[in-house]
Amino acid sequence: MSAGTLYDKVWDLHRVAELPGGSTQLFIGLHLIHEVTSPQAFAALNDLGLSVRHPERTVATVDHIVPTTSQARPFADPLAEQMLATLEANCAEHGITLHGIGSGRQGIVHVIAPELGLTQPGMTVACGDSHTSTHGAFGAIAFGIGTSQVRDVLASQSLAMGKLKVRRIWVEGQLQSGVYAKDLVLHVIRSLGVKGGVGYAYEFAGPAIEVLSMEERMTLCNMAIEGGARCGYVNPDQITFDDLKGRPFAPAGAAWDRAVAWWSSLASGPDALYDDEVRFDATVIAPTVTWGITPGQGIGVDEAVPTLEQTPPDERPLAQEAYRYMDLQPGKPIAGTPVDVCFIGSCTNGRLSDLQAAAAVAKGRRVAPGIKAFVVPGSEQVAAAAEAEGLDRVFLAAGFEWREPGCSMCLAMNPDRLEGRQISASSSNRNFKGRQGSASGRTLLMSPAMVAAAAIAGKVSDVRQLLPTVPCQQR
């Protein structure tokens, strides 16, 4: 059993009571909501005659259904308009702050909470979205929940939870030029499998993790759930504190110093006990691309699609289904696979440093003929910062479209989607069948720089060859 880890400490600090069924009532310090998974929760609350217990601890934005071309109201899609109108009405009725379109603070929920300083070390963070694990980058315990649980948090600011085991993912060495946090996490999931993390929280630690920027840590923790781990986290350190300082909801003045002392005390101690530990060497990781229909079906860009013989027996049925669905040949190199659509954005890779890395590849080049390529900033703040340094003009000059913030084609609950059997190079997080809006559409997951490289070449390409001196982002 784990002891002395950040997970254990934060768990203990937020334990309200032990419940009759054997689970623990856990206080939720920050509750984030959006338009897709909250309307039924508010309806259930109203049916039960309950109010929101701590409306000041819930924060709302709109992201999944917003169009990324014109965001003028009412939306062209009446169902999308109804969902946003419902969120607005629910927030107004219950006194919940909504960072809506045009507020300067709207964006993907997992982008805006960190940039506003809402997400802080030592908190419990819950949201009706599986990628809530993102917030663990700050040393928070953050996890996705379903709509019944959204109702429970609204009603009681707490959840009935079971404690997870803790696995330390220790990463030695340093990522090479052209290799990013996205490649690291795809490599981890490739190694441990999409169900390897079930029952665990993932603590990411070690020399390779300690030098990652906060945005890279968010990419890493974001995809913990793709490895089956409901939450992933990085212990808070000076990089965390430097990132938080001065943000609108971060502590200030004398409280800042007290906060840093408290946050520091929460990090896993040198004597912490883990239920499991797995070690990786960052130095050997190549830009990684998925070839199949789960995020675990990834390979280095310099590798070939694994053959059935190279696949463990119990994974072969899934591999065969992936060959069929993706129409990729086992044994054939993934590099050179033609793509139709290139998407840069999402809660995984829609932050400023992601756009900087992609722009560094796109600068002075042109998107290949016939390729649809577009960039969707993760938030209004990301868009403004990118435009301030001219990234929008770099992308536009290269033939990319520059869009308004939202979840976009990550899950295609908006007009951005694949058509027919189109294949996309995507900086998002899921390559599930049909994920990007077409029941037969195909997705290759990769880093934003690799998506940019695919857009330029019209096919999967090794970004290291296209831009040998590509800078390590923010390092």
Added chain:
Amino acid sequence: MTSTPFPMGPIQALRGRAVVVAGDDIDTDRIIPARFLKCIAFEGLGSQVFADDRAERPASHPFDHPAAQGASLLVVNRNFGCGSSREHAPQALMRWGIRAVVGESFAEIFYGNCLALGIPCFTAPHDGVLSLQAALAAIPTLQLVVCLDSLRLEAADGQSWQLELQPGPRQMLLSGQWDATSQLLSNGADLDRLVGALPYLNGF
């Protein structure tokens, strides 16, 4: 689709026919594609369960087999319900008629979402699930009953399997207290004490 009432109160046993959806890592985008999440109520989701898989295999998807109509148990393999946290997935299954799931393993968020609806996710070892699936392939209309007390799954032809269910969820379902809201609301004083003590809620 079924008109069986949704789960309510104590659940002692579940009986009915089963539908098998074989394969590992079946994600919630499969169970209910994202376009059907554009709604503010769950009511219409039952007919949309596995929509894309069913459209891809007209009339041959397990949920479209004549023998599956009216089934209330779903038998799956490993890591069922992975991916998105959407409760729309168990809602769609429940509204189609599913009242319990038996599999080798489940994604955690899906498992919790099912429990919140009063739908147990039982596990059984690999060989057990395979033999159950084989039995159902032989006799698709096999009548089954699961007892939550003994955790035995018994078939009308005399075969039986031992299932597992974590003690907490089992107790919650047996006692009818699988809906956590009222329990969470009963500890208000403890919660207020914690709010008064947490550094980040009190200026550090």
